[in-house]
Amino acid sequence: MSQHLADGTRTATLTADARPGWWRDAVIYQVYPRSFADADGNGMGDLAGVRSRLGYLRELGVDAVWLSPFYASPQADAGYDVADYRTVDPMFGDLADAEALIEDAHTLGLRLIVDLVPNHSSDRHEWFRRAVAEGPGSPLRGRYHFRPGKGKDGELPPNDWTSLFGGPAWTRLPDGEWYLHLFAPEQPDFNWEHPAVADEFRSILRFWLDKGVDGFRIDVAHGLVKQEGLPDLGDHEELRLLDNGAVPFFDQEGVHEIYRDWRRLLDEYAAEGSGGLGERIFVAEAWTPTVERTAAYVRPDELHQAFNFPYLSTSWDAEDLRAVIDRSLEAMRPVGAPATWVLSNHDVTRHTTRFANPPGLGTQLRTPGDPELGLRRARAATLLMLALPGSAYVYQGEELGLPDVVDLPDEVRQDPSYFRAHGQDGFRDGCRVPLPWTRGGSAHGFGAGGSWLPQPEGWGELSVEAQQGVPGSTLELYRAALAARREHPALGAGDSLTWLDAPEGVLVFRRTAEDGTRFFCTANTTGATVRLPAPGQLLLASTAEQPARGTEGEVLLPPDSTVWWTA
Template sequence: MSSWWRDAVVYQVYVRSFADSNGDGIGDLTGIRERLPHLVDLGVDAVWLTPFFPSPMADGGYDVADYCGVDPMFGTLTDFDALLARAHELGLRVLVDVVPNHTSDEHPWFAEALDAGPGSPARDRYLFRDGRGEHGELPPNDWESIFGGPAWSRIDDGQWYLHLFDPQQPDLNWRNSQVRADFRKVLAFWLDRGVDGFRIDVAHGMIKHPDLPDTGRDGQISLLGRGELPYFDQDEVHEIYRDWRQLFDSYQGARIGVAEAWASTSERLARYVRADELHQAFNFALLEAPWSAAEFRKVVAESLATTAEVGATTTWVLGNHDVQRPVTRYGGGELGSRRARAAALLSFALPGSVYVYQGEELGLPEVVDLPEEARQDPIWKRSGGEELGRDGCRVPIPWSGDQPPFGFSAGESWLPAPAGWAALTAEVQARSEGSVLRTYRDALALRREDPALGDGELEWVDAPEDVLIFRRGSDFLCATNFGTAPVALDLPGRILCRSDAETTWDGVLPGATAVWLGKIHEESAQ
């Protein structure tokens, strides 16, 4: 069986912001299908689509009202089938984003639970509990919502229901056998249509501690990925993934599951990708690492060691629809841009699989100055405007032209693009030597051609402070300068690619720059 995922380059499409085919200002499935050649030219292997299911859009579609349909905002099931067929024609695999931890409060299951009353089988699909206090007026425990505030809401009959995210996203009870059986049918629905796999939202959160104990602390979100919480990464969650793996393996074509999972240690994270569970888990450690050679090396070494223990490869992620874009995170402006390009080149050379969030290949920065009236993220709303939320990394892709929305739509885009993005459009960058887009294309083409890259081993090479150097195979070196000053390096080989788009190698590596060198032994023998 093919193990294509072990070194795949996967491109994340935020459906609402990728391409609009009908001029309503919102990206859709037909728009994605029409833009697939961009992804082929970029050199990716697969496309991950964020949720496009029917939804009230309280959380950008991560509040699902029907797991087996398409929201009219994005098109129809026929449009999805056409997108999937075209992607497969072009050699691209397609991953669908599933959201099993919670539904929308408009899902029929939740409506039935509200009507059925306390103690009913329908209500047991979710996590309803009586409150504390003399009249049940206090929440059942001290759990906090990821979006701020308590994780419990009270309904008219006095019971409370759990929502680790927005109140419009009630958590399912995954200890309920009917929930498990029904969700297996959901997965089979999409597998039968031909999808190549699933990105699993909040994969660490589906099982809660049976006693629902207090945490005894405020600011619980700060423990995500760093400490233990009674509603995340419970051991029993792995039963679910062993069952799902059997389902995936029953289909032809190497269908996969990718966990969005947070765990307190890299060892616990590796449990999600044991041989009989999921195929990949997002490794957010590189995304979270500060710009430092020592920190990057520590993350890479630890990640590779722990996934190797379970026979899996790791994933490398620098951005997604939930975090600030790398250009801005690494300092913004020209410095942030140089660092983001260097980090990308470094990540493409590492063993394992790479995930690219739409717009990274254009070097897009975070849009931090969106008008208040344009912002839609529930984090912005629930924090009373104190936290900007995630809208800034979700501004639609600039394709062409010199005026917003830059070819994304014939109408006004749902989030406004900055006028300065005229210089960053895909059209401009495709014909501009040395652009971020051209650098990505060149690097990914080399990655696909060189058998030393992708899956395999890594060997560290001694390097000066602020510089990381590693070898892949016998004829490939990647060197990255995390400092600000140029560093002279006595490295053999001919230049393959540089993050600053220079085409020569004189042994001096500028600050915030990565270089790929090849044919090391051939060069050394001369």
């Protein structure tokens, strides 16, 4: 195991165990393959590139890797428009590359989770192409949502639903029928009332489970079932990409029977294959009106985890953070599922930049704000997140403190929602800029052929090479925090914590291990130094400077900082 020192240095030998419920306290690292590492030098990341960097992830200290889609796709929405769920897109490699990646990950003690996109396919999927070619009345049209239009000549959409990428959610074909797409027109929605759809996805699950994957992250898990009759929305504001209001095409009760069926399938595999690393899991991307509704997806006979989006969208404010933490833990406790915590992903502005701006601007920003303040808060928010009970997700590059690239030229943008409604929620490219691995060289070590999105000036000084082994760097802070999280008996899994009295703007909580060992977290979300009684021995601080000692056993917490203590 790692040896952890208060100054952030350590040595590490990481192993994974096969204990039941490993996912309850796992730290899972999201890899966006096109932006992680490019092995073949064509400017686009690939599976061989991911494979070449697995040692870095092992050394970082994560438990599992989640890969965004790498399936055959026309790439109308960065791979979330799947043409063939059993084939690797040539831009990422081939099936042999996927198999080698799974094997190497298991050899290093890392689990591998893959994205599954069951709400919609690509319009290039064989089913959809045949359905269009065969025309109205084709049995294949029953596998999607084809409808006649309204109006005298069917010239109006079947209902008033709008796409989350902007504009109508319906596209009319030359033969007069319309088809539903809650996202881009190139992403027609499956009709999950049709038995062939359920049969196909059971087969897809088995295909990848047989190759040894350790789980699936389910894209748009809340969207598979639509309300019967596809009723109008009525008077409703234009939907945004990350909205979670009640609508007739999201969070319908019928999704739960699908997931109960999937869970029975997954449990058949138990710990077979998987490199001996334990049970397989499902993770839901489920945007719902409340965290209590999200809890329904992780009941004991359904999915294992669900992303905690209310936490992701909470500002750096003690009162707001405490409220969402309490509500998250309370909601998950009755269903016996772990809470999850996440600060960034491939759909939102990186939290380094969100926290650099005033609160209340949403999760897709266009301004850099105060980068120094943003990084300071982001480091503090990371230590707070990793101290909470449950599982945590880390988005590639956040361990380097990468900001969002908010000034990408319009001509290089590729987010489909950017082109659908004058930039409506269309700024996801900024968090997808390829990672810098080295100070110099082609694309800062991302690959020999440049990068598919331009890296900004100064990217090299945020690179792995620039931060590796540097005390106080963001990379070394993450490594130290993940090592301490593994070693301290009071950290990781659980469903409770004890809040302690604290000044306004400060969070202080205690967690206690079965052996009585205590852990304390103090988070100062204010811009001023705060004086507190020292809870115990210093374990780790988010700031380069250590908290100063005051009189009579007090400690001075720096502004916008989080400190870990043990006793």
